[in-house]
Amino acid sequence: MSAPTLDDTLVRALVADAVTAPSQHNAQPWRFRYARADHTLTLDADPDRALPQADPTGRGLHLGCGAALLNLRVSAAHAGLHAAPALLPDPRRPAALAAVRLDASGEPVDPDLVGLHEAIHARHTSRLPYTDREIPxxxxxxxxxxxxxxxxxxxxxxxxxxxxxxxxxxxxxxxxxxxxxxxxxxxxxxxxxxxxxxxxxxxxxxxxxxxxxxxxxxxxxxxxxxxxxxxxxxxxxxxxxxxxxxxxxxxxxxxxxxxxxxxxxxxxxxxxxxxxxxxxxxxxxxxxxxxxxxxxxxxxxxxxxxxxxYGPEGPATPRRPVDQVLTITP
CATH class of the missing domain: 3.40.109.10 (NADH Oxidase)
Incomplete structure (x- = not known):
């Protein structure tokens, strides 16, 4: 397998997949920063999108950002990239939730993650009634x-x-x-x-x-x-x-x-x-x-x-454009 080209277009595609993750009230409390020099994506919490009443400790915010991080890993694996996250990489910056170095070496990636990629854009929360069919x-x-x-x-x-x-x-x-x-x-x-x-x-x-x-x-x-x-x-x-x-x-x-x-x-x-x-x-x-x-x-x-x-799929809910959540630096 040839190594993928790790350019800005691919990084934007990875983040576009990441932000389909669910978050409390669909507040989308995340920001991404990509440093071209070391091929690292940093996931930051967005304090302007916190929910001080429903989520005073930030627990729900972290859950939503963790879900986006998993999507990022799945998307990277689908693109042939390794993306091992380091959680809370900087004690001086509690808003920095994860740092992910993207490795385009061309080595085999986790097939289980690759297999989940097609579900990223198919998954939507369904608040509709379900059937009584039991999950096997x-x-x-x-x-x-x-x-x-x-x-x-x-x-x-x-x-x-x-x-x-x-x-x-x-x-x-x-x-x-x-x-x-x-x-x-x-x-x-x-x-x-x-x-x-x-x-x-x-x-x-x-x-x-x-x-x-x-x-x-x-x-x-x-x-x-x-x-x-x-x-x-x-x-x-x-x-x-x-x-x-x-x-x-x-x-x-x-x-x-x-x-x-x-x-x-x-x-x-x-x-x-x-x-x-x-x-x-x-x-x-x-x-x-x-x-x-x-x-x-x-x-x-x-x-x-x-x-x-089992039941009807829920409708897609809106997401912010990638350019609003991603910053790319040299």
Whole structure:
């Protein structure tokens, strides 16, 4: 295999793939800097896109940036590049989350990463109702393995624990609606779709999905307190297939690893024909988050609740142009 040409066009293509990653409220809290001299891409947190109410510690920001980092690794592997990230490379700059040196030596790359590339642009969050078709054990095993490769643990919820988590999702959704500051923050990152002023971030109304008639849908309702005339109602699946993603620790490096694991699971799920969404509400409330762990077999720190299954694909949500998030230096 010949070595790829590592030029600015290829770097832009890598970042274009990276930024398709999900992030809390689709805030896209990342910046990339590419140094031509040493072929290094640096991933920085964008503090202007932080969510101080829903994410005061920056945990969710790190998860989103970790997901973008995994996409970058997948895209690089697809291009024939090695891209081993160094997490938190500069203690003096906490906003520098990862440094990735791109190696165009032409040596074989990880085929598992290459195989995930076609899922990068196919994966979209689906807040629509899913069917009640169960995910087969071999597919679940593949998703568990995807998380484990990145040092995280994916656990499918069953029995009373699953019911407890569903209750926590409903409770946390209610807490969010009663919290003035959180509701205002969510409004900032949601918007109506207009041709006159298209947005390039946040959650557009067409991606909210339908309301549940009994207000127990296992997804976040981004409409919040707002009335949406003409918005459809729909019945969601009777037994949502939920999984928690946990990491051994709960520090910034763990959050970045968790974000990479999350995205690896999502891409693998997409390749397996699954759709997915998130239920982040209980994870955002410290007094609810600790209850998410299985009281019998749970370990580690829950970073995300995933809803997985079979159903309609969700619509694509907007992304900022590459030129807004990438800086290239000599």
């Amino acid at each position: 054990p071999p597919v679940r095993t593949a998703l568990l393995a995807a998380a484990a490769v990145e040092g995280a643990c994916l656990t499918f919820l069953t029995g009373p624990h699953r019911e407890t988590v569903l209750d926590l999702i409903t409770q946390a959704e209610g807490y969010n609606r009663l919290d003035e500051a959180r509701d205002a923050e969510q409004r900032r990152w949601t918007h109506e779709t207009t041709a006159a002023s298209p947005a390039d971030d946040g959650i557009p109304d067409y991606a909210f999905g339908p309301r549940s008639p009994d207000a127990t849908a296992p997804v976040r309702d981004f409409a919040g307190r707002r009335a949406q005339p003409g918005r459809a109602y729909a019945t969601f699946e009777r037994r949502p297939q939920l999984a928690t993603l946990s990491t051994p620790g709960d520090a910034p490096a763990d959050w970045l690893r968790g974000g990479q694991a999350l995205q690896r699971v999502l891409l693998r799920a997409t390749r397996q024909g699954l759709v997915s969404s998130f239920a982040t509400q209980p994870v955002e409330w410290p007094d609810l988050r600790w209850i998410l762990r299985d009281p019998v077999s749970g370990a580690g720190h829950v970073q995300m609740i995933l809803r997985l299954g």
